[in-house]
Amino acid sequence: MSTEVVIHATPALLRASAAARLVTRLVDLQAAGRVPSVVLTGGGTGIGVLASLYQSPARDAVDWRRVELFWGDERFVPAADPQRNEKQARDALLDHVGVDPARVHAMAASDGEFGDDVDAAAAAYTRALTDRGGFDVLMLGLGPEGHVASVFPDSPAVYDTRAVVAVRNCPKPPPTRISLTLPTIRTAAEVWVLTDGESKAGAVAMALGGAGEVALPAAGAVGTARTLWLLDRAAASQLPPGLSRMPIG
Numbered sequence: 001m002s003t004e005v006v007i008h009a010t011p012a013l014l015r016a017s018a019a020a021r022l023v024t025r026l027v028d029l030q031a032a033g034r035v036p037s038v039v040l041t042g043g044g045t046g047i048g049v050l051a052s053l054y055q056s057p058a059r060d061a062v063d064w065r066r067v068e069l070f071w072g073d074e075r076f077v078p079a080a081d082p083q084r085n086e087k088q089a090r091d092a093l094l095d096h097v098g099v100d101p102a103r104v105h106a107m108a109a110s111d112g113e114f115g116d117d118v119d120a121a122a123a124a125y126t127r128a129l130t131d132r133g134g135f136d137v138l139m140l141g142l143g144p145e146g147h148v149a150s151v152f153p154d155s156p157a158v159y160d161t162r163a164v165v166a167v168r169n170c171p172k173p174p175p176t177r178i179s180l181t182l183p184t185i186r187t188a189a190e191v192w193v194l195t196d197g198e199s200k201a202g203a204v205a206m207a208l209g210g211a212g213e214v215a216l217p218a219a220g221a222v223g224t225a226r227t228l229w230l231l232d233r234a235a236a237s238q239l240p241p242g243l244s245r246m247p248i249g
Protein backbone atom coordinates (compact mmCIF):
# COMPACT_ATOMS: atom_id res chain seq x y z
CA MET A 1 0.00 0.00 0.00
CA SER A 2 1.33 3.43 -0.94
CA THR A 3 0.42 6.84 0.42
CA GLU A 4 0.65 9.71 -2.02
CA VAL A 5 0.18 13.43 -1.49
CA VAL A 6 -1.01 15.61 -4.34
CA ILE A 7 -1.05 19.35 -3.72
CA HIS A 8 -3.23 21.67 -5.80
CA ALA A 9 -2.89 25.44 -6.10
CA THR A 10 -6.44 26.27 -5.01
CA PRO A 11 -9.51 24.60 -3.47
CA ALA A 12 -11.31 24.90 -6.81
CA LEU A 13 -8.51 23.06 -8.61
CA LEU A 14 -8.47 20.41 -5.89
CA ARG A 15 -12.20 19.79 -6.39
CA ALA A 16 -11.99 19.76 -10.19
CA SER A 17 -8.94 17.48 -10.14
CA ALA A 18 -10.51 15.08 -7.65
CA ALA A 19 -13.69 15.02 -9.75
CA ALA A 20 -11.65 14.16 -12.85
CA ARG A 21 -9.77 11.50 -10.90
CA LEU A 22 -13.05 9.92 -9.79
CA VAL A 23 -14.44 9.92 -13.34
CA THR A 24 -11.29 8.24 -14.62
CA ARG A 25 -11.34 5.61 -11.90
CA LEU A 26 -15.01 4.82 -12.50
CA VAL A 27 -14.55 4.64 -16.27
CA ASP A 28 -11.55 2.34 -15.92
CA LEU A 29 -13.38 0.01 -13.53
CA GLN A 30 -16.43 -0.10 -15.78
CA ALA A 31 -14.24 -0.76 -18.83
CA ALA A 32 -12.90 -3.76 -16.92
CA GLY A 33 -16.46 -5.04 -16.55
CA ARG A 34 -16.85 -3.98 -12.93
CA VAL A 35 -19.69 -2.21 -11.15
CA PRO A 36 -17.56 0.14 -9.07
CA SER A 37 -18.48 0.94 -5.49
CA VAL A 38 -17.80 4.42 -4.20
CA VAL A 39 -18.19 5.81 -0.70
CA LEU A 40 -19.13 9.48 -0.63
CA THR A 41 -18.38 11.95 2.13
CA GLY A 42 -20.18 14.94 3.55
CA GLY A 43 -18.55 18.27 4.18
CA GLY A 44 -17.77 21.22 1.96
CA THR A 45 -14.84 19.67 0.14
CA GLY A 46 -16.53 16.34 -0.52
CA ILE A 47 -19.76 17.87 -1.78
CA GLY A 48 -17.72 20.39 -3.75
CA VAL A 49 -16.07 17.52 -5.62
CA LEU A 50 -19.50 16.19 -6.61
CA ALA A 51 -20.64 19.63 -7.75
CA SER A 52 -17.46 20.02 -9.77
CA LEU A 53 -17.99 16.59 -11.31
CA TYR A 54 -21.47 17.60 -12.37
CA GLN A 55 -20.05 20.65 -14.13
CA SER A 56 -17.58 18.51 -16.07
CA PRO A 57 -18.50 17.21 -19.56
CA ALA A 58 -16.53 14.09 -18.57
CA ARG A 59 -19.36 13.17 -16.18
CA ASP A 60 -21.17 11.55 -19.09
CA ALA A 61 -18.29 9.12 -19.63
CA VAL A 62 -19.53 7.24 -16.54
CA ASP A 63 -22.46 4.82 -16.79
CA TRP A 64 -24.07 6.11 -13.62
CA ARG A 65 -26.63 3.31 -13.56
CA ARG A 66 -23.73 0.96 -12.91
CA VAL A 67 -22.18 2.58 -9.85
CA GLU A 68 -22.83 1.41 -6.28
CA LEU A 69 -22.97 4.44 -3.98
CA PHE A 70 -22.48 4.43 -0.22
CA TRP A 71 -21.75 7.02 2.47
CA GLY A 72 -18.96 7.14 5.01
CA ASP A 73 -21.20 8.89 7.46
CA GLU A 74 -24.55 10.59 7.73
CA ARG A 75 -26.20 13.08 9.94
CA PHE A 76 -29.12 11.40 11.76
CA VAL A 77 -31.72 14.02 10.90
CA PRO A 78 -34.93 13.91 8.83
CA ALA A 79 -34.48 12.92 5.19
CA ALA A 80 -35.42 16.36 3.88
CA ASP A 81 -33.10 18.18 6.27
CA PRO A 82 -30.51 20.18 4.27
CA GLN A 83 -27.85 18.92 6.69
CA ARG A 84 -28.19 15.39 5.28
CA ASN A 85 -25.10 14.27 3.38
CA GLU A 86 -27.35 12.23 1.08
CA LYS A 87 -29.50 15.25 0.23
CA GLN A 88 -26.45 17.39 -0.45
CA ALA A 89 -24.96 14.69 -2.69
CA ARG A 90 -28.22 14.29 -4.59
CA ASP A 91 -28.55 18.03 -5.07
CA ALA A 92 -24.93 18.34 -6.22
CA LEU A 93 -24.80 15.36 -8.59
CA LEU A 94 -26.77 12.16 -8.00
CA ASP A 95 -30.23 13.43 -8.91
CA HIS A 96 -28.91 14.80 -12.21
CA VAL A 97 -26.98 11.88 -13.69
CA GLY A 98 -29.42 8.97 -13.73
CA VAL A 99 -28.11 6.73 -10.97
CA ASP A 100 -29.93 3.45 -10.34
CA PRO A 101 -31.98 4.01 -7.16
CA ALA A 102 -31.34 0.40 -6.17
CA ARG A 103 -27.62 1.11 -6.14
CA VAL A 104 -27.84 4.20 -3.91
CA HIS A 105 -27.30 2.93 -0.36
CA ALA A 106 -28.15 5.82 1.94
CA MET A 107 -27.87 5.60 5.70
CA ALA A 108 -31.26 5.89 7.43
CA ALA A 109 -32.75 9.24 8.30
CA SER A 110 -34.23 9.98 11.72
CA ASP A 111 -37.72 9.97 10.20
CA GLY A 112 -37.08 6.73 8.32
CA GLU A 113 -37.95 3.10 8.98
CA PHE A 114 -36.06 3.00 12.30
CA GLY A 115 -37.53 6.19 13.70
CA ASP A 116 -35.19 7.77 16.24
CA ASP A 117 -33.38 4.48 16.95
CA VAL A 118 -29.94 5.42 15.62
CA ASP A 119 -28.42 2.14 16.83
CA ALA A 120 -30.93 0.16 14.76
CA ALA A 121 -30.18 2.40 11.79
CA ALA A 122 -26.44 1.79 12.17
CA ALA A 123 -26.99 -1.97 12.49
CA ALA A 124 -29.09 -1.93 9.34
CA TYR A 125 -26.28 -0.26 7.42
CA THR A 126 -23.91 -2.92 8.65
CA ARG A 127 -26.21 -5.47 7.04
CA ALA A 128 -26.22 -3.45 3.79
CA LEU A 129 -22.42 -3.84 3.72
CA THR A 130 -22.44 -7.55 4.52
CA ASP A 131 -21.32 -9.88 1.74
CA ARG A 132 -20.01 -6.95 -0.20
CA GLY A 133 -16.42 -6.91 -1.25
CA GLY A 134 -14.50 -3.86 -0.08
CA PHE A 135 -15.09 -0.53 -1.71
CA ASP A 136 -13.19 0.58 -4.78
CA VAL A 137 -12.90 4.26 -3.80
CA LEU A 138 -13.70 5.70 -0.39
CA MET A 139 -13.61 9.49 -0.11
CA LEU A 140 -13.21 11.33 3.18
CA GLY A 141 -13.13 14.93 4.26
CA LEU A 142 -10.94 15.95 7.19
CA GLY A 143 -11.81 17.86 10.31
CA PRO A 144 -9.43 20.44 11.84
CA GLU A 145 -8.77 18.10 14.76
CA GLY A 146 -8.27 15.10 12.50
CA HIS A 147 -11.69 13.44 12.31
CA VAL A 148 -12.78 11.51 9.24
CA ALA A 149 -16.37 10.46 8.60
CA SER A 150 -17.84 10.90 12.10
CA VAL A 151 -14.90 9.27 13.87
CA PHE A 152 -13.48 11.88 16.21
CA PRO A 153 -10.29 11.81 18.25
CA ASP A 154 -10.47 9.64 21.36
CA SER A 155 -14.20 9.07 20.82
CA PRO A 156 -16.05 5.77 21.35
CA ALA A 157 -16.19 5.32 17.55
CA VAL A 158 -12.40 5.32 17.22
CA TYR A 159 -12.18 2.29 19.53
CA ASP A 160 -15.17 0.48 18.06
CA THR A 161 -14.39 -2.60 15.99
CA ARG A 162 -17.89 -2.92 14.57
CA ALA A 163 -18.44 -1.98 10.90
CA VAL A 164 -20.91 0.86 11.38
CA VAL A 165 -21.73 2.74 14.57
CA ALA A 166 -24.07 5.32 15.99
CA VAL A 167 -22.30 8.49 17.08
CA ARG A 168 -23.78 10.67 19.83
CA ASN A 169 -22.68 14.05 21.15
CA CYS A 170 -20.60 14.59 18.02
CA PRO A 171 -18.40 17.70 18.40
CA LYS A 172 -19.43 18.76 14.89
CA PRO A 173 -23.18 19.45 14.67
CA PRO A 174 -25.57 17.83 14.27
CA PRO A 175 -24.76 15.74 17.32
CA THR A 176 -26.22 12.37 16.29
CA ARG A 177 -24.78 10.52 13.33
CA ILE A 178 -24.08 7.16 11.74
CA SER A 179 -20.52 6.39 10.69
CA LEU A 180 -18.32 3.74 9.19
CA THR A 181 -15.51 2.87 11.58
CA LEU A 182 -11.83 2.87 10.70
CA PRO A 183 -11.69 -0.92 10.21
CA THR A 184 -14.43 -0.59 7.58
CA ILE A 185 -12.73 2.40 5.95
CA ARG A 186 -9.62 0.24 5.66
CA THR A 187 -11.47 -2.35 3.54
CA ALA A 188 -11.44 0.10 0.64
CA ALA A 189 -8.93 -0.45 -2.13
CA GLU A 190 -8.35 3.28 -2.42
CA VAL A 191 -8.91 5.83 0.34
CA TRP A 192 -8.86 9.46 -0.75
CA VAL A 193 -8.62 12.15 1.95
CA LEU A 194 -9.67 15.45 0.42
CA THR A 195 -9.28 18.72 2.25
CA ASP A 196 -8.41 22.36 1.85
CA GLY A 197 -7.73 25.40 3.99
CA GLU A 198 -5.24 26.52 6.61
CA SER A 199 -7.39 25.18 9.43
CA LYS A 200 -6.67 21.62 8.31
CA ALA A 201 -2.89 22.03 7.92
CA GLY A 202 -2.07 20.86 11.43
CA ALA A 203 -4.18 17.71 11.16
CA VAL A 204 -2.70 16.96 7.74
CA ALA A 205 0.85 17.29 9.05
CA MET A 206 0.10 15.13 12.09
CA ALA A 207 -1.68 12.43 10.09
CA LEU A 208 1.13 12.18 7.56
CA GLY A 209 3.77 12.66 10.23
CA GLY A 210 3.06 9.47 12.13
CA ALA A 211 0.29 10.36 14.60
CA GLY A 212 -1.75 7.48 16.00
CA GLU A 213 -5.34 6.96 14.91
CA VAL A 214 -6.90 7.37 18.36
CA ALA A 215 -5.58 10.91 18.63
CA LEU A 216 -5.83 11.58 14.90
CA PRO A 217 -8.37 9.26 13.23
CA ALA A 218 -7.34 10.37 9.73
CA ALA A 219 -4.02 8.62 10.37
CA GLY A 220 -5.94 5.33 10.30
CA ALA A 221 -7.68 6.06 7.00
CA VAL A 222 -5.64 3.90 4.66
CA GLY A 223 -6.61 1.83 1.67
CA THR A 224 -5.60 -1.74 0.95
CA ALA A 225 -3.97 -0.70 -2.33
CA ARG A 226 -3.61 3.07 -2.23
CA THR A 227 -4.07 6.10 0.01
CA LEU A 228 -4.28 9.51 -1.58
CA TRP A 229 -4.15 12.83 0.21
CA LEU A 230 -5.60 15.45 -2.14
CA LEU A 231 -4.88 18.89 -0.73
CA ASP A 232 -4.71 22.51 -1.61
CA ARG A 233 -1.59 24.52 -0.78
CA ALA A 234 -3.07 25.90 2.45
CA ALA A 235 -3.93 22.49 3.86
CA ALA A 236 -0.44 21.27 2.90
CA SER A 237 1.32 24.30 4.37
CA GLN A 238 2.71 22.48 7.41
CA LEU A 239 4.08 19.52 5.48
CA PRO A 240 7.82 19.14 4.97
CA PRO A 241 8.86 20.76 1.67
CA GLY A 242 8.82 18.52 -1.35
CA LEU A 243 6.25 16.09 0.09
CA SER A 244 4.12 16.06 -3.01
CA ARG A 245 3.34 13.00 -5.10
CA MET A 246 5.94 11.17 -3.12
CA PRO A 247 5.07 7.73 -1.88
CA ILE A 248 5.27 7.79 1.92
CA GLY A 249 5.81 4.60 3.81
Ligand code: 6PG
Nearest residue numbers: 042043044045141142143148149
Ligand atom coordinates in the same frame (compact mmCIF):
# COMPACT_ATOMS: atom_id res chain seq x y z
C1 6PG B 1 -19.70 15.27 7.84
C2 6PG B 1 -18.48 14.80 7.10
C3 6PG B 1 -17.23 15.18 7.82
C4 6PG B 1 -16.55 16.20 6.92
C5 6PG B 1 -15.41 16.88 7.61
C6 6PG B 1 -14.80 17.96 6.70
O1 6PG B 1 -20.73 14.60 7.82
O2 6PG B 1 -19.62 16.37 8.39
O3 6PG B 1 -18.52 13.55 6.72
O4 6PG B 1 -16.37 14.10 8.07
O5 6PG B 1 -16.09 15.53 5.74
O6 6PG B 1 -15.89 17.46 8.80
O7 6PG B 1 -15.79 18.91 6.40
P1 6PG B 1 -15.39 20.19 5.50
O8 6PG B 1 -14.91 19.62 4.17
O9 6PG B 1 -16.67 20.98 5.38
O10 6PG B 1 -14.29 20.92 6.23
